[in-house]
Amino acid sequence: MGTIPPELQVRLFGSFKLFQEGVERPLPASSHARTLLSYLFLNHKKNHYRLSLATLLSPESSETNARRLLNQALWHIRSKFPGLLFCQTDEIALAPDYPLVIDVVEFEQYILPYQAGIGKVQNAIRDLNRAIDLYQGDLLENVYDDWVYLERERLRELYFMALEHLIQTNKAAHEYQHALNVALRLAKGDPLRESNHRDIIRLHHLLGNSSAAVKHYQDFQQLLQKELGMDPDPETQELLREISKRIGLHQTPYLPEPAIPAGQSLLEKGSPEELPLIGRSAEKRFILGWIEGVFFQRGNIVLIEGVPGIGKTRLLQDIQRDLEWRGAQVVLGKANPLQPTQAIDPLIQAITGGLSPLRIEQLGSLVSDERARLLEETLAILLGGTVSTDFLDPVLARNEQQGIRRGLSNILSLWSQAVPLVIILEDLHWAQEDTWEMLVDIAESIFTGTPVGLNILISTRPEESKARPWIHTALTRLAGTGLLSQVELHPLVQDASNQLIRTFLSIQQPMAPIETYLFQETGGNPLFILESLRLLY
Structure with a gap:
């Protein structure tokens, strides 16, 4: 031998x-x-x-x-x-x-589980850092034979994917400086990837270095002009304008002309959704602090209550953007006040809306053999078009409904292994008793077992909820899990009301008589303020 x-x-x-x-x-x-x-x-x-x-x-x-x-x-x-x-x-x-150890082989072994969506969240930073450390340059960078090119490009794109995933993972872990370092490395390798430059600008600002954010935008704009003869996307321009306003740079000579002329009000643009979130910073911080456990395999439920027009939807939109920027998947469901017994259940709406073919493939790769059949049967029900008519039919046998709910719990548990998952359920005061029972059953099943990266955000109106006793019963059961937190949105204070008016009209100077009048007449309700402005102007 x-x-x-x-x-x-x-x-x-x-x-x-x-x-x-x-x-x-x-x-x-x-x-x-x-x-x-x-x-x-x-x-x-x-x-x-x-x-x-x-x-x-x-x-x-x-x-x-x-x-x-x-x-x-x-x-x-x-x-x-x-x-x-x-x-x-x-x-x-x-x-x-x-005995061989080949860097390309190791590189792919570290990355491919995350590309397939089956890598473990808790190991992502370690594995992806090891992968990018192995990437010391393009494949055989001094070889120019034809057989190298396709593989070189494939591995380069895999490297960029690893960097993007590592940026998201670091953001989710609040490791913003590490996220910035990786984003800068990605910018060096792929200097025209604009979405990454937006990440760099946001991260500089988040780390308290807004001047560096502005400087990075300027450098990127010059690069685009030199290489492509074009300006940054409107989204990137808008990002810089917002940062410039916050740090007092009222004029930025290197900023391209905005698509919407400066001073044009949202009345003229017809897009009040473009308003920044005003007067809800404390509530947003509290909710994000509560649900950030989704990135660390900790489940939570947050109930947001408020009267019509108080800003529940707008707050949820801002929270959704924050969560998605940090790498979570957010799925949405909304209860319908019209013919609720015929409408698709909001929880089912949220789940089916996020089940892309790729996500389904990932779930299949994560499921154990003994639970594979349950997954297949539940997916057949969800995607078979029968959800809206018989999924919650009261004549279904109790054990059949429980089987379906076990199947949903199985899907959500697997899903949260692939990606941090947040379910937003709006206007759940309109939902029927079966919807609330299903939600509680699933929450109790998932949150009392193995740790999962799943959070649920619910919005309701308090008066409508009081008229439906099953909601009180369901919330009592959810509170029993120890994972429920409740936030009530109150009317805006006058300073926030004034800021909303000036922002909506794109003005800087106070309008004391009108601002006071609108605040008193609307009681600080954001929707009423905006509708009153439409009538006045």
Whole structure:
């Protein structure tokens, strides 16, 4: 039995290098031998026909000359690394028992579970950092043969995907400086990826360095002008305008002309949704502080209560954007006050709305064999078009309804393993008793078991909820889990009301008589303020 050689460490990212026992080994002197060796490492699991390798090394030569060059290359490799090759009459491969560690192989092993959506959230930062540390440059960066290009591009895109995933994971873990460092690395590798530059600008601002955010925007704008002769997207421009306002830069000479002329009010644009969130900072911070456990496999439920027009939907929109920016998936369901018994259940609406084909494939890869059939049956019900008519039919046998609810619990539990998941259920005061019972059953099932990255946000109107005794019963049961938190939205104070008026009209100066009048007449209700402005102007 031959002696096992020391482990050979293969570096294919950047310049081609080989190491044994911590010492860099000289490569074969022959360029053909180096090309062949790098190709074999890159395709280490395959057996290769001699003629194919000969053609790869010298595609313009005759078969005789190409085979001669191949034999010479093989001789150089055997001389440097005895036992590395397994050669047969017609085929050549790497010896299966030769100890190898190939950086490209390790790189993909760290990344591919997250690309497939089956990587463990708690290991993501460690695994992805290891992957990007292995990426010391593009694949075989000094090799210009045709066979390298497609694989080089594939691995580069995989590297960018790992960086993006790592940025999201760091944001979710509140590691904003680490997220910024990774985003800057991504910008260096892919300088025209504008969504990443928006992340950099936001992260600079979040870390208290708004001047760096403005400077980064300026540098990016100059890059776009130089490379493409164009300005940043409107979304990026709007981001800078908001930061500039907050730090008192009323004029930014490098800022392109906005798509909407400065000073044009939201009345003229007809888009009040573009208003920043006003007067709800404390409530937003409290809710985000409560539900950030979704990024750390901690389940929570938040109930937001408030009268019509008080701003529940607008607050939820801002929270949704924050959560999605940090890497959570947010799915939405809304109860319908018209013919509620015929409407699709809001929880089912939320779940089916987020079940893309890719997500379903991910769930299938995560499920155990004993629960696979339950997953298939539940997905068939959800996606079969029967949900709106018989899913909550009161004549269904009790055990059948419980089986379906177990199936939903199974789906949500698996889903939260693939990605932090937040379900927003709006206007749930309109929902029927069966909807609340199903919600409580699922919450008790999921939140009292294995830790899951699932949070639920519910909005209701208090008066309508009081008229439906089953809501009180359901909330009592949810409170019993110890995971329910309640937030009541109150009318805006006068300063916030004034700010809303000025922002909506795009003015800077106070309008004391009108502002006081509107505040008194509307009681600080945001919707009433905006509707009154429409009537007045």
